[in-house]
Amino acid sequence: MTSTGERPTLATIAEAAGVSLPTVSKVLNGRRDVAPATRERVERLLAEYRYEPASTRRPPRMPERPVVDLVFSALDSPWAVEIIRGVTGDDLDVVVSSMQGTGADAWVSRVCRPGRDGCIVVTSHLPDAHRRRLERAGRPVVVIDPADMPDPDLPSVGATNWAGGLAATDHLIGLGHRRVAVVSGREDLLCSRARVDGFRAALERAGVAVDPDAVRYANFHHDGAFRAVGPLLDLPADRRPTAVFAGSDEQAFGVIEAARLRGLSVPDDLSVVGFDDLPMSRWASPPLTTVRQPLEEMGRHAARMVADMIAGRPLGSLRVELATRLVVRSSTAPPRG
């Protein structure tokens, strides 16, 4: 037992248990990749030494409100504000920043400074080296909406991309469309792949052949979809798709603009479904049918996860996917004729 005033650190526990520091941290964070015997030994020592996690030992400032960094790979999308709204709340102080504009790992140094308790990272890629530095500094990390599927032992929050692609395409098939195209984000991003796979699954289930030429990968932005979909819209009317599922709302707007410039009216000549449900989707003309990603709820969930980890409470599940939902507005209609 440690004497009064000399608080046990994670290192004390690690030494006593004969394990590494990360292993103790894993046990504290409720992670599963620790052998049961080791876990039991560490837990016994944590109790014996009356170890208190950092969050309960930080009386000098705001003990009741952990300080969490919310780091975006870039602050360049209107959906960022949805996530910020979800993460900020009465229980956390949220320091918002971007990985851009500083050295590639300046943000890691910021998050590891004293007075910070953990971080939520909105990025498609968290390099192992960064992850290890955060772990060594005892900063729990949660990843939101990674385009790549993260390591299974890295806490993360995403949305059901495949189910969203399926729902969007089912809706178009239900309206009577058979020549349906898809344009999604880069093929090497798992979230764009998942949306396209949901699209394929819906068509196959309905017995509609998937035209390989009608499956396009681009960047997730307006210009990517605008360019990718042009050649399809230039086809003769009897071969042109009557509907397009776009992998993001921004892409859907690119498709709608490509249609407008060709004199095609949405939804009369072309139905368009997006993915995200940005606030602006309601304001588009026509208002956009789209698959809603619950971005605010994803932020709220990530905040809860990181707060649990800071407090040393075990996480129920390391990977959470929140449900997407089709929102039908006016950019989709039965095909002409």
Added chain:
Amino acid sequence: MTSTGERPTLATIAEAAGVSLPTVSKVLNGRRDVAPATRERVERLLAEYRYEPASTRRPPRMPERPVVDLVFSALDSPWAVEIIRGVTGDDLDVVVSSMQGTGADAWVSRVCRPGRDGCIVVTSHLPDAHRRRLERAGRPVVVIDPADMPDPDLPSVGATNWAGGLAATDHLIGLGHRRVAVVSGREDLLCSRARVDGFRAALERAGVAVDPDAVRYANFHHDGAFRAVGPLLDLPADRRPTAVFAGSDEQAFGVIEAARLRGLSVPDDLSVVGFDDLPMSRWASPPLTTVRQPLEEMGRHAARMVADMIAGRPLGSLRVELATRLVVRSSTAPPRG
């Protein structure tokens, strides 16, 4: 003179000078509403006592990076992310939060807690009571883009609303429009009034009579403009406006949707100009002609102002209005016929 180790506080200075604490704070913050003789006395004592402002005395944590609260009246608009991008940077830690969801003044208590150095508030109204609490706690405050013109002695950053309204309307007149309508935000918000006054000034300068019925105030959102502009679009073609200047991009989208539902094409039947230049304005179909508010730059400027106040550097100017700029895209064209 104070002995070593016993740092002079603002109260020490106030007592020695025989003035109130807020007066010392005003002098430190470079404010002008202090009599010259008082200012001189206080400045002499600050120098004599070798007073160091709080920001230079806080070595325990992050001395090189002040912690600034960025508080939005609500985190509900895509333009929030533009301001956040401007405020966040390499020099400040920015804690983002919203006034909503907590008690009316919970945010003031947060900002006044130890470890915080100042705040930037994005709101149309900062009650005097809140302002006094922030002042007593020694938290410099800067207001961004207030819809009401703030007290002249409250540091604030806005945009040139009147000049923006003038530029938008000049553009429409230059295209040949004479029946031009305007829909803006609530009449009691000074920023919407300023935009409408710029509109009037442009028409009057061009010798075009302003039809009082063509001046509409609504809320700044999609639904407000959608409803306000409907009766104008329902007029017979020879009395219907051929162009509308909207006080926000969101309002412009409401106007475009109201036109679409009446079978009116933008820009062939109706030209529309917005105000803000949200990212989505580029993605609208047709891409929106609009008045750009330099939101990111406004955020950057507010960050600089609050950092200067924290460091005790005098502000060059308490009220800064950054220039708006017309961005011409595809929602405006000469009138038909």
